[in-house]
Amino acid sequence: MNKNILVLLPVEARHREKLEAAGEGCRFVYSSPDQVSAEQIRAANIILGQPDAAQLQASPNLEWLQLASAGTDAYIEPGVLGPQTVLTNATGAYSKAVSEHAFALTLMLMKKLHLYRDEQNRKNWSDRGTVSSLADSTVAVVGLGDIGRAYARLVKAMGAYVIGVKRRAGNCPDCADELVMTQDLDSVLPRADVIMSILPNTAETRYIYTDERFDKMKAGALFINCGRGNAVASEVLLRAISEHKIAAAAIDVTETEPLPADSPLWGLENLVITPHISGNFHLPETFERIVDIAAGNLKAFLAGDELRSTVDFTTGYAK
Amino acid sequence: MNKNILVLLPVEARHREKLEAAGEGCRFVYSSPDQVSAEQIRAANIILGQPDAAQLQASPNLEWLQLASAGTDAYIEPGVLGPQTVLTNATGAYSKAVSEHAFALTLMLMKKLHLYRDEQNRKNWSDRGTVSSLADSTVAVVGLGDIGRAYARLVKAMGAYVIGVKRRAGNCPDCADELVMTQDLDSVLPRADVIMSILPNTAETRYIYTDERFDKMKAGALFINCGRGNAVASEVLLRAISEHKIAAAAIDVTETEPLPADSPLWGLENLVITPHISGNFHLPETFERIVDIAAGNLKAFLAGDELRSTVDFTTGYAK
Numbered sequence: 001m002n003k004n005i006l007v008l009l010p011v012e013a014r015h016r017e018k019l020e021a022a023g024e025g026c027r028f029v030y031s032s033p034d035q036v037s038a039e040q041i042r043a044a045n046i047i048l049g050q051p052d053a054a055q056l057q058a059s060p061n062l063e064w065l066q067l068a069s070a071g072t073d074a075y076i077e078p079g080v081l082g083p084q085t086v087l088t089n090a091t092g093a094y095s096k097a098v099s100e101h102a103f104a105l106t107l108m109l110m111k112k113l114h115l116y117r118d119e120q121n122r123k124n125w126s127d128r129g130t131v132s133s134l135a136d137s138t139v140a141v142v143g144l145g146d147i148g149r150a151y152a153r154l155v156k157a158m159g160a161y162v163i164g165v166k167r168r169a170g171n172c173p174d175c176a177d178e179l180v181m182t183q184d185l186d187s188v189l190p191r192a193d194v195i196m197s198i199l200p201n202t203a204e205t206r207y208i209y210t211d212e213r214f215d216k217m218k219a220g221a222l223f224i225n226c227g228r229g230n231a232v233a234s235e236v237l238l239r240a241i242s243e244h245k246i247a248a249a250a251i252d253v254t255e256t257e258p259l260p261a262d263s264p265l266w267g268l269e270n271l272v273i274t275p276h277i278s279g280n281f282h283l284p285e286t287f288e289r290i291v292d293i294a295a296g297n298l299k300a301f302l303a304g305d306e307l308r309s310t311v312d313f314t315t316g317y318a319k
Numbered sequence: 320m321n322k323n324i325l326v327l328l329p330v331e332a333r334h335r336e337k338l339e340a341a342g343e344g345c346r347f348v349y350s351s352p353d354q355v356s357a358e359q360i361r362a363a364n365i366i367l368g369q370p371d372a373a374q375l376q377a378s379p380n381l382e383w384l385q386l387a388s389a390g391t392d393a394y395i396e397p398g399v400l401g402p403q404t405v406l407t408n409a410t411g412a413y414s415k416a417v418s419e420h421a422f423a424l425t426l427m428l429m430k431k432l433h434l435y436r437d438e439q440n441r442k443n444w445s446d447r448g449t450v451s452s453l454a455d456s457t458v459a460v461v462g463l464g465d466i467g468r469a470y471a472r473l474v475k476a477m478g479a480y481v482i483g484v485k486r487r488a489g490n491c492p493d494c495a496d497e498l499v500m501t502q503d504l505d506s507v508l509p510r511a512d513v514i515m516s517i518l519p520n521t522a523e524t525r526y527i528y529t530d531e532r533f534d535k536m537k538a539g540a541l542f543i544n545c546g547r548g549n550a551v552a553s554e555v556l557l558r559a560i561s562e563h564k565i566a567a568a569a570i571d572v573t574e575t576e577p578l579p580a581d582s583p584l585w586g587l588e589n590l591v592i593t594p595h596i597s598g599n600f601h602l603p604e605t606f607e608r609i610v611d612i613a614a615g616n617l618k619a620f621l622a623g624d625e626l627r628s629t630v631d632f633t634t635g636y637a638k
Contacts, residue, residue: 274439
């Protein structure tokens with residue numbers, strides 16, 4: 001095999017060694033999403049990393065694209081990849097980083113640490129009242145992929161009762177106490193003290209959290225979104241918080257990213273915003289996992305074996 | 320038995336029932352620390368709750384004082400309690416509330432959520448870089464009472480390696496991977512990614528965290544104090560953070576409380592301050608536990624049985 005492999009990952013020497021060992025005999029070109037040229041993309045048979053989707057233009061030489069992300073939405077749009085291109089994502093690489101971030105956000109809201117940080121900035125030694133405990137809480141985990149399951153394990157370890165919500169029926173995994181299908185989400189919302197949403201961007205999940213659904217939540221509920229921002233429209237979230245439909249929310253993703261400076265969401269006391277950083281490579285282990293996935297798939301691809309996490313273009317999920 | 324029992328706890332009807340069932344035949348007077356009179360205190364054979372220590376004046380009728388707190392420092396000072404008065408504290412009541420607060424603070428620092436809250440308040444969609452994980456961390460828990468052990472269980476459930484630090488030698492409890500005596504604290508500091516201090520206020524623990532000890536910590540270390548504020552002098556903590564001896568700290572207690580408005584600690588970006596609220600009765604279960612401890616001890620006291628958590632006046636700890 002003598003493929004042109006374009007690597008758009010921020011690799012160090014030891015990562016290159018790992019990839020080149022898996023792709024022996026191939027030609028490796030290293031660049032970054034910002035600096036890669038149209039020619040480099042056109043020449044590539046394999047791309048490892050996250051090219052700008054607009055640059056791909058259904059490149060006829062591209063046989064396989066291994067993403068560094070779990071989300072695939074930009075790449076399954078018509079015209080981005082040609083019919084001959086296999087797409088794989090990095091499902092699993094982010095489970096530790098994103099689940100821990102979502103878990104930290106959950107505890108921050110429960111213990112009102114966002115309010116205490118604000119009081120600190122005002123130099124106020126001021127008591128903000130009662131708090132709650134995961135040990136006494138019912139937590140709905142909406143989206144039970146790798147990240148959702150990892151988060152479920154964390155909250156369950158603290159004593160929460162966990163309702164897993166997923167697309168397809170199946171056996172209840174160990175990380176949950178109960179399994180409900182996404183189509184029955186409405187039955188879960190009035191029962192949950194915490195709703196943690198970790199849905200990908202698909203036709204079914206877009207704007208899934210409507211005004212009516214926030215109306216169904218408990219007044220004391222906490223809503224966490226670390227999936228995709230378009231699961232909830234900004235104005236719906238604004239109403240949910242400012243009209244006290246729920247107690248508080250924390251989001252790592254917004255409907256428009258970056259969140260515009262004039263968005264009223266910024267100023268909501270009971271909304272915590274982090275700028276889509278739960279994943280990235282902020283936990284160094286995440287990047288190591290991605291390189292391992294890419295190297296494993298590269299070996300499989302060259303041997304003609306099945307790839308890990310091939311994306312189904314109709315659903316956007318890994319098969 | 321026909322004792323005068325003064326209850327200074329914010330009890331509701333069901334709590335009164337519980338206490339009066341345990342103290343059948345006794346005379347109950349209900350008040351609060353703010354409103355209780357000198358005569359009421361002088362008349363009491365038993366006090367359940369937290370009177371102002373200055374009001375006690377070694378009252379000769381007082382046979383037993385059941386505190387609502389775990390800390391005992393104000394009551395073991397000479398002249399506060401007469402030699403006939405038995406003192407018990409509410410050790411155990413706060414373990415859930417305080418351990419979870421300390422755990423939430425730990426995750427907040429690890430995931431930089433305090434910095435993201437500040438960015439949010441500036442309407443900045445701004446990436447603050449790498450984070451860390453408890454799963455890859457060594458955590459020193461300094462003080463292995465109920466709260467320390469509960470905290471150790473939480474961080475261990477997330478995969479941390481736990482070094483328990485306690486006063487007296489003993490077997491390593493299940494919640495820790497390793498046990499070190501407080502006198503060997505200096506050997507632990509260079510190894511820990513997180514130092515969580517939950518020490519009471521005693522002669523041995525006062526100003527235990529010196530400049531030299533912060534010098535011994537890792538540059539990336541996180542320091543959490545949910546014990547007593549005088550474990551570290553304000554200026555020592557100020558130097559530790561502003562001179563980057565450690566990466567960040569979170570404290571629920573300060574050397575002087577409330578923290579004075581002109582303290583330079585308020586404005587430190589990498590210091591998180593909460594106003595001594597980790598305990599109180601902010602988790603409703605805490606108060607239920609305290610009433611249960613008081614009722615159980617009341618029954619034992621009237622029956623002449625041994626009380627739970629009798630305080631040793633020489634150490635300030637429950638025996």
